[in-house]
Amino acid sequence: MQDGFLTVSVLDNLTNRPIEGATVNIYSNPESGERSSIVYQNLTTDSSGQVTGLKLDAPDIIFSQQPSDVRPYSQYTVEVQIDGYETVLVDGTQVFPTVESRQNVPLLSKERCRSSYSRQNEEVYNIGDNTLYGTYPPKIPESDLKPLPPPTGFVVLDNPVVPEFVVVHDGLPENTSAKNYWIPFKEYIKNVASSEIYSTWPEQTIYSNVIAIVSFTLNRVFTEWYRNKGYNFTITSTTAYDHKFIYNRNLFDTINVVVDDIFNTFIKRPPTSRQPLLAQYCDGKKSQCPNQMTQWGSKDLGDQGKDFEAILRYFYGDEIVFEKAPVVSGVPVSFPGETLQVGSSGKYVKTIQNQLNAIAKSYPAIPKVKEDGIYGESTAESVKTFQRIFGLPQSGVVDFKTWYEISRVYVAVTKIASLNPTI
Structure with missing residues (x-):
C-alpha cells in the first residue's frame, strides 16, 4: 500500500x-x-x-x-x-x-x-468505477465531422465557444426518466477525465486526453448534435455515445490543474473545418478503435517522453491543428492575455481584487485587499490563499487557469443560479 x-x-x-x-x-x-x-x-x-x-x-x-x-x-x-x-x-x-x-x-x-x-x-x-477498471459499453463509432445546424437551431455559433454549462443527460438518449444535470463546463471536463483515465499517468498523457475530451464535448455543443434530434440536453453520460460522467464524483489535483490550464483548447481536422474534432477514443485493451486514440496507448507514449501534441498527432493524424475557443461565455471578464503579478497594475488587477474581496465574504480565510488596481504583496497573498483552497499551484500570480477559477468561484458565490441543477 x-x-x-x-x-x-x-x-x-x-x-x-x-x-x-x-x-x-x-x-x-x-x-x-x-x-x-x-x-x-x-x-x-x-x-x-x-x-x-x-x-x-x-x-x-x-x-x-x-x-x-x-x-x-x-x-x-x-x-x-x-x-x-x-x-x-x-x-x-x-x-x-x-x-x-x-x-x-x-x-x-x-x-x-x-x-x-x-x-x-x-x-x-x-460513485461508479473508472472506465479503465469497470465494465462499460464501448463507444459506438460515428463520423468525427458533423453537419452543422441550420440557422434556426437552438443557438447559432460562428466559432466554437466554451459554454457556461453542459447539460448532461444521465442515461441513454431515449431514456426520458434519466435526469439532466447542469454542470459548469470546466467541472464537467474534470469529471469526465477523472472517470476515463488514471490520475497517476504522465502529465503529457493527461493533457492529450483532456484536449480530446474538450474537443469531443465542444463538437457536441457546436453542432447541437442532440438538440437537433429533439432532445433537451448537450451530451449523455453513457460511454456508448459519449464519455463517462459520474454525478458528484471526486476529482484529482493532477487532472484539475491540466483542465484549468487548457480547457478552451481543441483540435480540428481538416484545418478548413470550423468545428472541433469529435475526438473519439477507447481504452485499447478491452476495446479497439482504429484511427482513434487509445488511452493506454497515450499512456505508453507519455512514458516515452512524447508531448501532448505528438501524442494527439500520432492517433488523429499530422494534419490536425490546435485552436483555442475565442470566447469563454459565462465569465464577467475574459483573461487579458498576460499573467498578473507583483508590479502589475490597471483595470484587470482591479477586477481580480474586486472578485477576491467578493469571494472572501464567503471564504473568510482569503485576506481582503485594497481595490486600487496595483498588484502588491497583499494581493499576491490573497491569490495564494485562494489557490490553496481551490487546489491550484500556489504561485501568487494570476495566470490563465487562476483567472478563470477566480471567475468561476466569483460567479458561484455572488449569483444564486436561476437554473435548477436537475431538470
Missing part, C-alpha cells in the same frame, strides 16, 4: 457557499466479504468548508501504470452531517497513491430538501 490524500469540501447546494462546522467521517470500502471500518471520525470543516490533506491507504502505483485485474485505487465513504441539513454519504470516493483527491459534498437544507433517499434522512451518492 501507498499513501493517497483526500480533501473534503462541504458546500450549501443552493448558495455554493462553504459550510463551516460540519462533521465529516471517513469509512473504508473493503473488498467483498470484509467489514467496513472508520478511518477518520468527527472531523470538523474549517471556515472554507474543508478538511484537508487526509492521508489514506491506496494500492501500489504499479497497478495504475498498466492494465490490471487489481483495482488501482481505494474506495471510501464520506459522511457529512450538520444541524439544519440532510446528512450526505458519498459512497465510492476514489483515492490513488501519491495524488490528492478532492471530494465536494453539497448539502441540502432540510427546508429545501425534496429528493428521494436510499436511507432515511440521508442522501447517498454512489
